[in-house]
Amino acid sequence: xxxxxxxxxxxxxxxxxxxxxxxxxxxxxxxxxxxxxxxxxxxxxxxxxxxxxxxxxxxxxxxxxxxxxxxxxxxxxxxxxxxxxxxxxxxxxxxxxxxxxxxxxxxxxxxxxxxxxxxxxxxxxxxxxxxxxxxxxxxxxxxxxxxxxxxxxxxxxxxxxxxxxxxxxxxxxxxxxxxxxxxxxxxxxxxxxxxxxxxxxxxxxxxxxxxxxxxxxxxxxxxxxxxxxxxxxxxxxxxxxxxxxxxxxxxxxxxxxxxxxxxxxxxxxxxxxxxxxxxxxxxxxxxxxxxxxxxxxxxxxxxxxxxxxxxxxxxxxxxxxxxxxxxxxxxxxxxxxxxxxxxxxxxxxxxxxxxxxxxxxxxxxxxxxxxxxxxxxxxxxxxxxxxxxxxxxxxxxxxxxxxxxxxxxxxxxxxxxxxxxxxxxxxxxxxxxxxxxxxxxxxxxxxxxxxxxxxxxxxxxxxxxxxxxxxxxxxxxxxxxxxxxxxxxxxxxxxxxxxxxxxxxxxxxxxxxxxxxxxxxx
Amino acid sequence: xxxxxxxxxxxxxxxxxxxxxxxxxxxxxxxxxxxxxxxxxxxxxxxxxxxxxxxxxxxxxxxxxxxxxxxxxxxxxxxxxxxxxxxxxxxxxxxxxxxxxxxxxxxxxxxxxxxxxxxxxxxx
Numbered sequence: 001x002x003x004x005x006x007x008x009x010x011x012x013x014x015x016x017x018x019x020x021x022x023x024x025x026x027x028x029x030x031x032x033x034x035x036x037x038x039x040x041x042x043x044x045x046x047x048x049x050x051x052x053x054x055x056x057x058x059x060x061x062x063x064x065x066x067x068x069x070x071x072x073x074x075x076x077x078x079x080x081x082x083x084x085x086x087x088x089x090x091x092x093x094x095x096x097x098x099x100x101x102x103x104x105x106x107x108x109x110x111x112x113x114x115x116x117x118x119x120x121x122x123x124x125x126x127x128x129x130x131x132x133x134x135x136x137x138x139x140x141x142x143x144x145x146x147x148x149x150x151x152x153x154x155x156x157x158x159x160x161x162x163x164x165x166x167x168x169x170x171x172x173x174x175x176x177x178x179x180x181x182x183x184x185x186x187x188x189x190x191x192x193x194x195x196x197x198x199x200x201x202x203x204x205x206x207x208x209x210x211x212x213x214x215x216x217x218x219x220x221x222x223x224x225x226x227x228x229x230x231x232x233x234x235x236x237x238x239x240x241x242x243x244x245x246x247x248x249x250x251x252x253x254x255x256x257x258x259x260x261x262x263x264x265x266x267x268x269x270x271x272x273x274x275x276x277x278x279x280x281x282x283x284x285x286x287x288x289x290x291x292x293x294x295x296x297x298x299x300x301x302x303x304x305x306x307x308x309x310x311x312x313x314x315x316x317x318x319x320x321x322x323x324x325x326x327x328x329x330x331x332x333x334x335x336x337x338x339x340x341x342x343x344x345x346x347x348x349x350x351x352x353x354x355x356x357x358x359x360x361x362x363x364x365x366x367x368x369x370x371x372x373x374x375x376x377x378x379x380x381x382x383x384x385x386x387x388x389x390x391x392x393x394x395x396x397x398x399x400x401x402x403x404x405x406x407x408x409x410x411x412x413x414x415x416x417x418x419x420x421x422x423x424x425x426x427x428x429x430x431x432x433x434x435x436x437x438x439x440x441x442x443x444x445x446x447x448x449x450x451x452x453x454x455x456x457x458x459x460x461x462x463x464x465x466x467x468x469x470x471x472x473x474x475x476x477x478x479x480x481x482x483x484x485x486x487x488x489x490x491x492x493x494x495x496x497x498x499x500x501x502x503x504x505x506x507x508x509x510x511x512x513x514x515x516x517x518x519x520x521x522x
Numbered sequence: 523x524x525x526x527x528x529x530x531x532x533x534x535x536x537x538x539x540x541x542x543x544x545x546x547x548x549x550x551x552x553x554x555x556x557x558x559x560x561x562x563x564x565x566x567x568x569x570x571x572x573x574x575x576x577x578x579x580x581x582x583x584x585x586x587x588x589x590x591x592x593x594x595x596x597x598x599x600x601x602x603x604x605x606x607x608x609x610x611x612x613x614x615x616x617x618x619x620x621x622x623x624x625x626x627x628x629x630x631x632x633x634x635x636x637x638x639x640x641x642x643x644x645x646x
Contacts, residue, residue: 292604296576299603300532303624307538310628316545336625347604 028083037068098129106250115258119151127153134208134228171203180216182241213244215252222256295343306336345469359394369406380419387426401477408470409440409497416444436503441496447489524639527568528552529559531577556580570638575602590617597638
């Protein structure tokens with residue numbers, strides 16, 4: 001049969017995975033043939049004499065050799081066949097074992113709905129059982145209209161992550177033409193013009209593949225299995241490729257189902273996400289209304305209390321206030337401002353990022369915030385160390401909010417330290433991950449492990465005088481920018497707050513253009 | 523003597539501000555609502571107005587607009603209980619000269635009022 005790139009294989013009940021070309025087989029074939037020949041040569045003179053044919057040539061020494069050669073030639077093929085069968089049946093369970101393992105796997109997969117598990121199982125089992133160089137399972141990514149590797153055997157992780165096969169690549173076009181047949185690199189390329197062959201060879205190379213088995217479900221391409229062998233693919237015979245095709249047909253529906261499940265899970269998550277966002281928004285709206293109302297109603301009486309005390313404190317004329325009265329009035333002024341701070345923070349939290357976003361320098365905002373703390377830090381022997389990335393890009397944000405973040409982190413650190421210690425603030429631009437990292441660590445008293453998950457809760461505080469909104473507000477702001485905040489702490493040693501704010505250079509550039517565009521128009 | 527008008531719907535706030543500034547040799551008048559404020563503006567001719575943003579009826583922003591229409595040179599300091607960004611931006615756009623939030627720091631307020639009067643004295 002003429003071998004073609006995708007072979008229309010004859011149905012064969014015995015699939016082969018690698019022919020056992022062993023010395024044993026050859027020795028066995030030789031032995032069988034030799035004994036057959038010797039037996040025949042030994043019997044021939046008797047047969048001749050029985051049949052009445054006789055002469056001196058019957059006893060010639062060349063004669064048995066001739067008979068043996070004739071038997072060798074005529075019986076070689078069939079003997080080899082039977083010896084092979086015999087060996088396979090009684091001695092070489094390996095390939096039947098491989099087949100069985102793989103088919104068992106295909107059956108197991110029908111109850112698995114996790115695409116990652118399925119692909120891990122498929123590529124690893126294939127790779128190990130058949131001792132292949134590479135195996136990769138590719139599945140479609142409907143969002144980007146291409147195929148990506150879900151799992152790979154014999155690949156480095158980074159290499160497998162990079163491979164994306166666009167829907168219009170020659171390989172996928174060809175697969176859509178040829179259907180579920182196994183595509184073998186060598187024979188397929190031979191059939192094509194050199195230009196087409198080059199284009200297709202690139203796809204094979206990018207998948208490190210010697211042959212590719214498409215996974216079709218009802219005419220739809222659900223995935224690809226790309227195999228690369230350590231040895232030339234000629235060690236696999238047509239039966240093997242037929243087996244690959246059967247295997248692909250068996251696992252294709254599993255892969256497709258798992259992909260559907262994955263998509264459903266994703267959609268479900270997105271739904272949950274938008275739902276919780278919506279709830280959060282509604283909550284925020286309610287809190288904002290409440291906070292605005294409270295702020296107005298409370299700030300007026302606070303203004304009166306604090307105002308009257310200040311009038312007395314700042315009174316002109318000869319009359320001096322008694323020291324205890326002065327202290328009381330000062331306390332009144334201070335405490336009214338503290339009370340007003342609560343509602344202000346609540347409002348800030350609920351108003352969200354409605355303030356204007358502008359190009360700011362994180363370094364500058366940090367400087368400003370530090371200058372607010374400088375006095376306290378110097379009286380308390382607190383050393384503040386800045387560790388700034390030299391290539392810190394400008395950031396688009398609401399200045400007030402970023403200042404609030406720094407202020408809360410630093411105030412927290414100062415409070416945790418008490419009278420003596422060190423605060424380290426780090427600003428880093430992580431270009432690869434497209435984010436800005438803010439790390440604020442202190443040598444303070446730390447947070448007990450059982451409280452670590454509570455520090456971001458509203459009204460959580462260990463200080464007698466504090467409100468407990470600082471870190472809560474910080475977290476809200478960070479989340480508003482799509483970032484994250486976490487804390488690591490050890491009681492008695494110190495705490496470290498790590499913030500990640502996403503920074504997309506592209507987006508910033510766009511915003512800047514918008515801004516300049518706007519200025520031109522005005 | 524410099525003239526100061528205080529507009530706030532809270533009588534007590536007007537009172538303590540009045541006593542504070544009178545103590546510093548200001549001539550002070552107060553109004554508890556929009557209509558009263560406009561009336562005082564016409565008769566009293568203040569140099570600086572302390573204007574509460576949130577008031578029932580005619581609010582601070584509307585009064586500010588009228589003041590800047592009729593007396594463009596008059597200095598107006600907005601007083602607000604809640605720092606709503608939009609209101610403050612709106613006030614600055616309408617020509618307010620500064621804003622201050624409640625509870626007030628009288629030290630800061632005194633300095634600010636004095637600044638405005640100095641600017642007026644220089645003839646700006």
